[in-house]
Amino acid sequence: xxxxxxxxxxxxxxxxxxxxxxxxxxxxxxxxxxxxxxxxxxxxxxxxxxxxxxxxxxxxxxxxxxxxxxxxxxxxxxxxxxxxxxxxxxxxxxxxxxxxxxxxxxxxxxxxxxxxxxxxxxxxxxxxxxxxxxxxxxxxxxxxxxxxxxxxxxxxxxxxxxxxxxxxxxxxxxxxxxxxxxxxxxxxxxxxxxxxxxxxxxxxxxxxxxxxxxxxxxxxxxxxxxxxxxxxxxxxxxxxxxxxxxxxxxxxxxxxxxxxxxxxxxxxxxxxxxxxxxxxxxxxxxxxxxxxxxxxxxxxxxxxxxxxxxxxxxxxxxxxxxxxxxxxxxxxxxxx
Numbered sequence: 001x002x003x004x005x006x007x008x009x010x011x012x013x014x015x016x017x018x019x020x021x022x023x024x025x026x027x028x029x030x031x032x033x034x035x036x037x038x039x040x041x042x043x044x045x046x047x048x049x050x051x052x053x054x055x056x057x058x059x060x061x062x063x064x065x066x067x068x069x070x071x072x073x074x075x076x077x078x079x080x081x082x083x084x085x086x087x088x089x090x091x092x093x094x095x096x097x098x099x100x101x102x103x104x105x106x107x108x109x110x111x112x113x114x115x116x117x118x119x120x121x122x123x124x125x126x127x128x129x130x131x132x133x134x135x136x137x138x139x140x141x142x143x144x145x146x147x148x149x150x151x152x153x154x155x156x157x158x159x160x161x162x163x164x165x166x167x168x169x170x171x172x173x174x175x176x177x178x179x180x181x182x183x184x185x186x187x188x189x190x191x192x193x194x195x196x197x198x199x200x201x202x203x204x205x206x207x208x209x210x211x212x213x214x215x216x217x218x219x220x221x222x223x224x225x226x227x228x229x230x231x232x233x234x235x236x237x238x239x240x241x242x243x244x245x246x247x248x249x250x251x252x253x254x255x256x257x258x259x260x261x262x263x264x265x266x267x268x269x270x271x272x273x274x275x276x277x278x279x280x281x282x283x284x285x286x287x288x289x290x291x292x293x294x295x296x297x298x299x300x301x302x303x304x305x306x307x308x309x310x311x312x313x314x315x316x317x318x319x320x321x322x323x324x325x326x327x328x329x330x331x332x333x334x335x336x
Contacts, residue, residue: 014038015048017109022052022060022073024116031069089118094135101138102195104150140193144221155226156197159185165202165232169225170218178224184208184234186215191250195220198240208234215240217250246277248304249297258295259316263288266311290315302327 018038022029029037034045049071053060061072093115100108146153159166166185171178186199198217200210240252247255262270264287271281276293283289295301298320305314305324314321 011048014040014044015051018045018048019052019073020113020116022071024113024120028063028070028072031071034071086122089115089122090135092118097134097136098138099190101140101143102146102190102193104147104153106150107153138193144194146195146221149220149223152223152226153188153195153220155228156185156188156220159226159228160187163234165208165229165234167227167229168218168223169227171222171224181218182229183216183218184210184237186234186237186240188220189217189250196250197223200234200237200240202234202237208232208236210237214252217252246274248276248293248295249300251297251300253296255294255296256298256317258291258293258301258314258320260291260293260305261288261313261315262291262308263311266308298323 018034021034021037031042031045035042038045038048049060052073059074061074063070063072096108096111096115100111103111155166158164163184166183168181168183169178170181182202182204184200184202185197187197189196189198196217197220198215201212201216203209203211248258267287267289270289270291275291276295278294280292281289282292301314301320302324305312306327314324
């Protein structure tokens with residue numbers, strides 16, 4: 001069966017993508033490479049190259065080696081003043097590689113184009129020092145596909161930047177009811193390879209006021225629709241806790257102190273990480289440790305302790321320990 005190319009892209013989109021690729025990369029591309037990158041046939045690439053050559057005569061260079069053709073678009077000779085250097089671009093490329101799996105496809109492509117455009121602004125004497133290679137990648141369990149949520153993400157970004165309120169249609173559980181919530185988005189949060197939006201539930205009409213004493217966090221992938229309320233601003237609402245807040249958990253409620261005993265088998269894993277800003281680790285003679293930390297979510301602490309199985313024992317707070325004991329009893333009944 002012949003290979004299926006990207007039939008959703010319009011000819012003008014393919015032409016623009018090809019032109020940007022050639023313009024912002026000072027190198028030759030074979031016809032085969034262009035076919036793979038643009039995701040279309042050699043005949044389509046040839047037609048697109050003809051259009052570029054017809055509009056920008058003497059700029060498209062063609063070279064033949066054996067049976068393969070190579071193409072290169074001459075870059076402007078003008079140099080640019082810029083504050084970025086090859087090392088800075090490499091760091092941006094690394095950030096792209098590590099978060100790309102959480103971005104919709106169109107946003108990933110826009111990010112690639114932006115990096116290529118930034119590359120053209122490098123001084124010519126250091127241009128060749130930069131290679132737009134893939135520096136790494138991210139692995140995640142149960143990856144979420146954010147392609148269908150591209151428009152929702154853009155709407156949330158608009159609300160955050162312009163401090164506008166919106167109505168979100170939110171489905172908390174799979175197959176559950178969809179509820180509409182008046183919401184003032186404040187920031188997007190990445191936590192365990194999942195995107196959240198943190199902000200305030202607000203009054204549906206009139207002057208914008210928060211209806212809860214604490215900010216609320218919604219899963220972006222559970223949002224079904226976001227409708228911006230263009231006449232309602234959230235300027236008077238306080239900013240939620242930011243990334244400097246190092247208490248344990250994405251759900252922010254009243255903080256409490258937690259003590260957990262870990263066996264020596266997981267000691268390195270625990271000690272290598274910061275779990276809360278004021279955490280304390282006590283080492284014991286048998287190689288085990290006790291971790292003391294500040295948390296804001298009982299549910300997340302329970303999941304955290306259970307994830308270590310027999311290697312972790314919750315010591316405090318006593319009421320949470322009792323709740324965990326009940327969960328373990330129910331699990332024993334399930335497997336008995």
